[in-house]
Amino acid sequence: MTKRNVWPGLSRGFVGKCPNCGEGRLFRAFLKVESPCAACGHDNAQYPSDDAPPYFTILIVGHVVIAPLVVLPVIWTLPPLLILAVALPVVAALTLALLPRVKGAVIGVHWAIKQNEGAIPGQDDPPAWAPATPEGPPTGR
Numbered sequence: 001m002t003k004r005n006v007w008p009g010l011s012r013g014f015v016g017k018c019p020n021c022g023e024g025r026l027f028r029a030f031l032k033v034e035s036p037c038a039a040c041g042h043d044n045a046q047y048p049s050d051d052a053p054p055y056f057t058i059l060i061v062g063h064v065v066i067a068p069l070v071v072l073p074v075i076w077t078l079p080p081l082l083i084l085a086v087a088l089p090v091v092a093a094l095t096l097a098l099l100p101r102v103k104g105a106v107i108g109v110h111w112a113i114k115q116n117e118g119a120i121p122g123q124d125d126p127p128a129w130a131p132a133t134p135e136g137p138p139t140g141r
C-alpha cells in the first residue's frame with residue numbers, strides 16, 4: 001500500500017482540483033463533488049467531509065472577524081448599525097468564499113490518509129459494537 005503525502009492533497013483540494021491528479025475539477029457545483037474525476041477517473045465522492053468544512057470555516061471566519069472587534073476597542077466607538085453593516089457582509093462573503101476551499105482541503109486530507117477508500121456504503125461499515133480487530137467481538141472464553 002503506497003503512502004500519500006497530506007500537503008499535495010490538501011493544497012489541490014483547497015484550490016478546487018482533484019486531490020489524486022491535480023488536474024480535474026473537484027466540484028461540479030458550489031459544494032457538489034464531481035465524481036468520478038474527468039481527468040483521472042478517481043472517485044472523490046467516497047471521502048466523507050460531513051461537518052468538518054462548516055466547522056473549520058466558522059473557526060477561521062470567527063477569528064478573522066471577531067479578533068479585530070476584540071483587539072481594537074476604537075471600533076466600538078462607531079454606531080452599532082455601522083458595525084453590523086460592515087461586519088455582516090464581511091462574514092457572509094468570507095464564509096461563502098472559504099467553505100468550498102475548506103471542503104476541498106478536507107477531501108484532500110481524506111484522500112491522503114485514504115479515509116473510507118474502497119468502502120461500500122452500508123456494507124463495509126463496521127457495527128458500533130465491533131472492536132478494532134477483525135476477529136469480531138470478544139466472546140469471554
Ligand SMILES: [Zn+2]
Nearest residue numbers: 018021037040
Ligand atoms: Zn483526478
